Amino acid sequence: MANVTVFGQGNMGSAIGENFAAAGNNVAYVTETETVDALGEIVVLAVPYGAVERIISTYGEALQGKIVIDITNPVNFETFDDLVVPADSSAAAEIAQKLPESKIVKAFNTTFAATLATKQVGGVQPTTVLLAGDDAEAKKSVTAALAGSGLEFIDAGSLKRARELEAFGFLQISLAAAEKISWTAGFAIIK
Structure with missing residues (x-):
């Protein structure tokens, strides 16, 4: 059993949190502007990519040593x-640079809440x-x-694979928006 902190309680944050709770974990929800005393050992960033910077600036120290799950798709939502x-990077890589003492895992960005x-x-x-992530244990x-x-x-590989996961998520979002x-709906994987 893990203690899980989910930043964001929209459709995605709620669906992810409910899955952690269904598996027997303790789940706490936090808004990106709220201040809490302690974070779980697993922290989920279920917020728009633009809100991540505020969370990092507020909780950077508290996120050290934590598993940080980045679900963001850094889509230009205007167009x-x-x-x-940058094309040779990803939201997850940008977050990893800002949180070098955290274990960043890219996940949930290629699925819809439903x-x-x-x-x-x-x-x-x-x-x-x-x-995707560089820490296999995380x-x-x-x-x-x-x-x-x-x-x-499915383990998609190193954090470098977050680029492809974000492109895949972007494709799915742009198809739904159009x-x-x-x-x-969503894309299914047949094994």
Whole structure:
């Protein structure tokens, strides 16, 4: 059992938190402007990418040694036509530079909240969460904390793979925004 702090209680934060709780973990929700005394050993950044800087400036010291799950997709939400991080980087890499003492794991950014809640894509395939990170033990800790949640996981590799995960998330978001797929749909992985 882990203590999990989720920054953000929107659709994604709630769905992720509910999965951690269903797996038997203690979950606390925090807003990015709220100040709390202690953070869990797993911290989920379920906020827009633009809000991450404020969390880091407020909680930078408290995040040292923590597993920090970055779910952000750094999409330009004005145009839905680009990512707002350099092409050779990712939101996760930018966060890792600012939190060098934290264990950054990219996850949940390629799933929509509805598929996390139902644990299915298209009512047929199980929801698969892709993870990327440089700390293998941190990724194992995340998947272990979610064992029994009903979600499936694939380790996508090092944190460098966050670029591809963010591009994949961006594609899914831009298709939903253009009403080519539903916000309750998603991409399924058939094993």
